[in-house]
Amino acid sequence: MTPAGDDTSTATDPDLAEATRAAETAAAQAEAAADKADDSAEEAEAAAGQAAGAAQAADSSADKADESADKADDSADKADESAEEAEGAADAAAEKAAAAAKDADADGDFVDEMLIEERHPSVGMGVPGPPLRRGNPFTFGFFAALGVLVAWGLWNAAGQARSVLILLLVSMFIAVGLNPLVEWFMRRGLKRGVSVAVVFLLMILAVAGVGFAIVPVVTDQIDSLIKNAPGYLDLLQKSKTLNQLDDKYHFIQKAQDYIQDPALAQRAFGGILGVGKVVANALFNTFTILVLTLYFLASLPSVKRAAYSLVPRTRRTRVSILGDEVLGRVGGYVSGQFLVALCAGVCMFIFLEIAGLRDYAVALAIVVMFCDFIPMVGGLIGVVVVALIGFTTGLWTGIACLIYGIIYQQVENYIVAPRIMRRAVDIPGAVTVIAALLGGALLGVVGALLAIPSAAAILLIIREVWVRKADAS
Numbered sequence: 001m002t003p004a005g006d007d008t009s010t011a012t013d014p015d016l017a018e019a020t021r022a023a024e025t026a027a028a029q030a031e032a033a034a035d036k037a038d039d040s041a042e043e044a045e046a047a048a049g050q051a052a053g054a055a056q057a058a059d060s061s062a063d064k065a066d067e068s069a070d071k072a073d074d075s076a077d078k079a080d081e082s083a084e085e086a087e088g089a090a091d092a093a094a095e096k097a098a099a100a101a102k103d104a105d106a107d108g109d110f111v112d113e114m115l116i117e118e119r120h121p122s123v124g125m126g127v128p129g130p131p132l133r134r135g136n137p138f139t140f141g142f143f144a145a146l147g148v149l150v151a152w153g154l155w156n157a158a159g160q161a162r163s164v165l166i167l168l169l170v171s172m173f174i175a176v177g178l179n180p181l182v183e184w185f186m187r188r189g190l191k192r193g194v195s196v197a198v199v200f201l202l203m204i205l206a207v208a209g210v211g212f213a214i215v216p217v218v219t220d221q222i223d224s225l226i227k228n229a230p231g232y233l234d235l236l237q238k239s240k241t242l243n244q245l246d247d248k249y250h251f252i253q254k255a256q257d258y259i260q261d262p263a264l265a266q267r268a269f270g271g272i273l274g275v276g277k278v279v280a281n282a283l284f285n286t287f288t289i290l291v292l293t294l295y296f297l298a299s300l301p302s303v304k305r306a307a308y309s310l311v312p313r314t315r316r317t318r319v320s321i322l323g324d325e326v327l328g329r330v331g332g333y334v335s336g337q338f339l340v341a342l343c344a345g346v347c348m349f350i351f352l353e354i355a356g357l358r359d360y361a362v363a364l365a366i367v368v369m370f371c372d373f374i375p376m377v378g379g380l381i382g383v384v385v386v387a388l389i390g391f392t393t394g395l396w397t398g399i400a401c402l403i404y405g406i407i408y409q410q411v412e413n414y415i416v417a418p419r420i421m422r423r424a425v426d427i428p429g430a431v432t433v434i435a436a437l438l439g440g441a442l443l444g445v446v447g448a449l450l451a452i453p454s455a456a457a458i459l460l461i462i463r464e465v466w467v468r469k470a471d472a473s
Contacts, residue, residue, distance in 0.1 A: 177334025345369030
């Protein structure tokens with residue numbers, strides 16, 4: 001028989017094994033928990049150490065902040081002391097300035113008081129104020145009437161100063177025309193002052209050469225007329241037609257009475273004075289034009305800069321480009337017209353040498369060259385002058401001069417001038433004629449000279465401003 005105790009132990013062996021395994025699992029979990037607890041404890045200790053270090057850093061920062069606050073308080077105290085010292089120095093300086101001003105008033109020195117920089121060194125001429133309000137009808141009417149009066153006064157002043165304005169226009173025209181030559185010398189390495197001096201000297205020599213070439217011819221012609229006057233009178237008296245006219249109108253007797261009139265001497269003297277006045281005015285105007293041309297030519301860059309500075313900044317670049325182009329076209333016109341006139345003078349000189357007028361060839365060639373500067377009618381005037389001189393030497397010589405002048409004018413108008421002027425001004429022929437007519441009607445010969453470059457400038461502005469705005473609209 002099996003004992004009862006043995007039965008019990010046999011029955012509980014599986015339960016005991018399970019309990020043992022559970023205990024072992026629990027023990028392992030407890031060990032793992034213990035390890036984690038140890039790790040957490042170590043992390044807690046490290047965190048506590050970092051907290052302690054942060055606390056120490058905070059304490060040191062607080063100490064430094066306290067020190068900085070103390071230093072700031074010290075600096076504030078020093079700044080207060082410096083401000084007090086500066087106030088004291090300012091008061092002393094003000095007292096010294098007042099004493100100096102009293103001394104200056106006592107001495108009578110008002111030079112510094114007249115200088116704006118001395119009275120207002122920081123602001124200069126001051127800051128412009130706001131524009132006036134013109135919404136009030138009374139204010140608008142006042143300014144409108146004031147503008148009309150100013151315009152009327154300027155118009156009257158321009159009318160009275162017309163002769164001076166014409167001299168200014170001619171001088172500016174010549175200066176702009178000579179500026180390309182000045183720039184040519186500058187490109188060769190000369191300074192502008194030296195270039196202006198060289199060009200001006202050349203111009204003086206040219207004017208003097210023209211005078212020395214023309215004056216002897218005019219004097220010779222007057223002497224010849226005086227010497228041949230009795231012969232001309234004899235021919236007139238021998239003419240049957242003239243005698244018949246004298247029998248009918250008695251003009252010879254009237255001429256004798258006029259010559260024998262006692263008031264003739266006074267009138268002749270007045271005429272001589274008038275001629276002398278005209279000559280003196282011509283010489284004075286020539287000298288004035290030369291001096292003004294020199295000034296304009298020397299100060300042309302500064303004048304351009306001053307004119308461009310009056311334009312708003314946003315448009316200054318475009319206006320300066322257009323202005324330089326206009327001045328370039330004016331200079332191109334003068335250069336081109338000079339070449340055309342030079343060609344006319346050289347051809348006339350060659351013709352006169354062939355035609356037998358060698359004594360007058362140089363002078364007449366210069367006259368033709370200067371007359372050719374006048375648009376439309378200048379060439380005709382030169383031909384008439386040459387033909388008249390030719391008729392004084394012989395009939396066929398005069399006819400030859402007349403025929404040559406007419407033929408050359410056609411060649412110049414249709415071949416020479418268009419080829420030279422095409423690049424200089426680039427304006428249609430109809431505009432050239434209209435501009436010359438209008439300029440001659442307004443200002444005479446000067447207006448005719450200035451008409452074509454003015455028309456070229458107006459056409460350039462129309463093309464670059466008006467036409468572009470029309471295309472963009």
